[in-house]
Amino acid sequence: MHIDEDTKRAQINRLRRIEGQVRGLQRLIESENDCVDVLTQVSATTKALESFAIELVSQHLQTCMREASENGGDPQAKAQEISAAIARLVRS
Amino acid sequence: MHIDEDTKRAQINRLRRIEGQVRGLQRLIESENDCVDVLTQVSATTKALESFAIELVSQHLQTCMREASENGGDPQAKAQEISAAIARLVRS
Amino acid sequence: MHIDEDTKRAQINRLRRIEGQVRGLQRLIESENDCVDVLTQVSATTKALESFAIELVSQHLQTCMREASENGGDPQAKAQEISAAIARLVRS
Amino acid sequence: MHIDEDTKRAQINRLRRIEGQVRGLQRLIESENDCVDVLTQVSATTKALESFAIELVSQHLQTCMREASENGGDPQAKAQEISAAIARLVRS
Numbered sequence: 001m002h003i004d005e006d007t008k009r010a011q012i013n014r015l016r017r018i019e020g021q022v023r024g025l026q027r028l029i030e031s032e033n034d035c036v037d038v039l040t041q042v043s044a045t046t047k048a049l050e051s052f053a054i055e056l057v058s059q060h061l062q063t064c065m066r067e068a069s070e071n072g073g074d075p076q077a078k079a080q081e082i083s084a085a086i087a088r089l090v091r092s
Numbered sequence: 093m094h095i096d097e098d099t100k101r102a103q104i105n106r107l108r109r110i111e112g113q114v115r116g117l118q119r120l121i122e123s124e125n126d127c128v129d130v131l132t133q134v135s136a137t138t139k140a141l142e143s144f145a146i147e148l149v150s151q152h153l154q155t156c157m158r159e160a161s162e163n164g165g166d167p168q169a170k171a172q173e174i175s176a177a178i179a180r181l182v183r184s
Numbered sequence: 185m186h187i188d189e190d191t192k193r194a195q196i197n198r199l200r201r202i203e204g205q206v207r208g209l210q211r212l213i214e215s216e217n218d219c220v221d222v223l224t225q226v227s228a229t230t231k232a233l234e235s236f237a238i239e240l241v242s243q244h245l246q247t248c249m250r251e252a253s254e255n256g257g258d259p260q261a262k263a264q265e266i267s268a269a270i271a272r273l274v275r276s
Numbered sequence: 277m278h279i280d281e282d283t284k285r286a287q288i289n290r291l292r293r294i295e296g297q298v299r300g301l302q303r304l305i306e307s308e309n310d311c312v313d314v315l316t317q318v319s320a321t322t323k324a325l326e327s328f329a330i331e332l333v334s335q336h337l338q339t340c341m342r343e344a345s346e347n348g349g350d351p352q353a354k355a356q357e358i359s360a361a362i363a364r365l366v367r368s
Binding site for chain 1: 279284287288291292294295298299301302305306308311312314315316318319320321322323325326328329332333335336339357358360361362364365367368
């Protein structure tokens with residue numbers, strides 16, 4: 001997958017914020033915060049990861065659809081590959 | 093979306109089984125079954141609905157990719173529309 | 185689990201509405217609606233099932249906690265049983 | 277919430293591995309890996325976070341049920357607080 005530098009930077013920054021959230025969770029456990037507060041932060045981190053995944057799917061679909069309309073290629077194989085990734089995402 | 097008759101029959105049969113699962117849940121509540129058993133059946137029903145959705149996404153992607161490779165059209169608009177549906181699915 | 189009649193009626197009515205949503209899905213497929221519209225309705229149905237499950241968990245926890253505070257009993261066994269049901273729910 | 281040192285260490289180690297997974301995702305993006313591979317790793321990371329949350333819920337429920345059976349206290353308030361955290365988890 002070729003992605004332009006701006007998109008790549010934005011994706012890495014987004015992952016860095018999620019990494020920060022996971023480190024924040026470690027501090028919450030370290031300082032023996034209330035379990036319910038920890039769970040709330042875990043839910044927020046999970047949601048951030050899901051939003052990142054949805055953004056990736058969206059960009060990937062746009063690239064694949066554009067390529068299919070320009071070059072033909074093997075759209076069925078591509079569609080199956082993406083569908084499998086989406087299935088894992090929906091089930092996670 | 094045009095789908096062939098066999099696929100349509102298979103999809104409706106699948107939804108009928110899910111409808112049966114939801115009626116089964118009503119009987120479990122009616123006969124005051126253990127709450128944990130009811131929850132287990134709710135999880136099974138949710139999983140069945142998710143699998144149905146994943147199958148729909150998969151078929152739809154194949155149709156869209158094939159159409160994009162054959163006719164061109166507006167692949168970006170299509171990609172955005174599907175992405176929005178996938179986002180709702182992942183978040184549900 | 186003993187539940188009062190009002191709660192039982194409310195739960196069954198809720199499941200009947202979900203059953204209606206699943207029948208609505210069959211009509212959408214039957215009339216060859218747009219796949220994205222079908223997916224949107226599947227997501228709504230999944231969310232309704234999840235909300236029903238969350239309500240059940242909430243009522244069950246209240247019953248279990250009250251019983252634990254009144255009778256003692258075997259709270260660890262109960263806690264494990266509920267945790268397993270919640271795990272299935274989170275993963276579905 | 278008081279948790280013993282062993283449990284605390286185990287939880288922090290688990291979060292460190294998840295932090296490692298998020299850093300791994302950044303490397304995948306940096307080296308322009310295939311989008312489907314990135315999505316597969318995002319799903320694995322989300323699942324790891326969910327398992328961590330399920331473990332937390334399980335430990336918390338055991339503590340709350342034990343305390344309810346020993347001290348009485350206000351089990352309804354506790355049950356509602358946990359239910360709200362579980363609801364956020366199921367919906368995330």
